[in-house]
Amino acid sequence: MQTELPYRGRFAPSPTGPLHFGSLVAALGSWLFARQAGGQWLVRIEDLDPPREVPGAAQGQLSTLADFGLVPDQAPWFQSARGDAYATALDALLASGDAFECHCSRSDLEASGGVHRRCVGQARAGRRPAVRLRMPDVELTFLDRIQGEFRQDLGREVGDVVLRRADGYWAYQLAVVVDDAAQGITHVVRGADLLDSTLRQVYLQGRMGLPTPDYAHLPVVRDSDGRKLGKSLASLPVDGRDPMPALRAAWRFLGQDPGQLPAAGAPEQVLRTAVAAFDPNRAPRENSWQSVQEK
Numbered sequence: 132m133q134t135e136l137p138y139r140g141r142f143a144p145s146p147t148g149p150l151h152f153g154s155l156v157a158a159l160g161s162w163l164f165a166r167q168a169g170g171q172w173l174v175r176i177e178d179l180d181p182p183r184e185v186p187g188a189a190q191g192q193l194s195t196l197a198d199f200g201l202v203p204d205q206a207p208w209f210q211s212a213r214g215d216a217y218a219t220a221l222d223a224l225l226a227s228g229d230a231f232e233c234h235c236s237r238s239d240l241e242a243s244g245g246v247h248r249r250c251v252g253q254a255r256a257g258r259r260p261a262v263r264l265r266m267p268d269v270e271l272t273f274l275d276r277i278q279g280e281f282r283q284d285l286g287r288e289v290g291d292v293v294l295r296r297a298d299g300y301w302a303y304q305l306a307v308v309v310d311d312a313a314q315g316i317t318h319v320v321r322g323a324d325l326l327d328s329t330l331r332q333v334y335l336q337g338r339m340g341l342p343t344p345d346y347a348h349l350p351v352v353r354d355s356d357g358r359k360l361g362k363s364l365a366s367l368p369v370d371g372r373d374p375m376p377a378l379r380a381a382w383r384f385l386g387q388d389p390g391q392l393p394a395a396g397a398p399e400q401v402l403r404t405a406v407a408a409f410d411p412n413r414a415p416r417e418n419s420w421q422s423v424q425e426k
């Protein structure tokens with residue numbers, strides 16, 4: 132008999148700035164799904180890209196999460212400390228022939244719209260190769276809990292994915308697959324901007340003999356005209372000193388009944404009520420920032 136693994140979810144912010152409304156939605160959404168299933172909730176800091184990292188951002192995000200009552204069940208993992216695990220995984224993929232070294236530059240791939248199917252670049256002195264995952268010509272599908280069926284032709288639409296960049300940094304796609312498995316993540320709840328990355332991760336899990344978690348992609352925060360938010364209220368940092376307005380807005384954004392949440396109270400207390408009232412089936416496929424503003 133197969134024993135069901137206990138639910139384990141996670142929130143994986145990139146430390147590129149303070150926590151904003153979009154990241155609060157992903158944090159709260161992943162927390163609510165996990166807690167309602169009686170599961171654990173972990174936080175993993177994706178500090179893989181030092182040039183894009185803002186000093187102090189990771190600690191700032193963690194302390195803002197705590198202000199909202201969102202406290203992980205284990206000490207957060209930092210991907211910057213996980214290089215050995217990624218190197219071991221990459222070595223195995225190189226040894227099996229699933230991964231290969233590649234000298235193609237961005238401009239080499241312009242003619243193919245950035246999609247890598249075979250190497251066209253030359254080795255250059257002083258430049259390390261990137262390492263890519265060999266993608267087959269295969270169409271894969273998966274069933275997302277919120278977004279429904281998602282289909283992608285990996286070879287044609289995605290091409291050979293970078294696992295280690297030419298500048299030596301680890302790529303997100305490798306790190307996320309290694310760490311979701313290493314942390315025993317059974318359910319991934321995150322923003323729908325990552326829907327497009329999911330089948331790369333599913334394919335890589337298969338090649339590495341790792342389990343595939345369940346996926347639920349929350350709506351991306353958009354303006355009412357459908358554009359992804361740039362410089363607007365929703366991209367401003369959420370205020371940890373006054374968490375209730377943003378918490379209520381995130382709750383509504385997740386399609387939940389605002390009448391179920393107390394108007395005030397300590398965040399921990401409000402969250403306890405929220406878990407009991409949370410209805411995962413109400414989470415919408417799309418939503419806009421304007422629609423959740425209280426009049």
Ligand code: GLU
Nearest residue numbers: 143144145177307321325
């Ligand atoms: N770091 C990504 C983000 O901040 C999330 C990656 C993931 O959840 O897999 O959007």
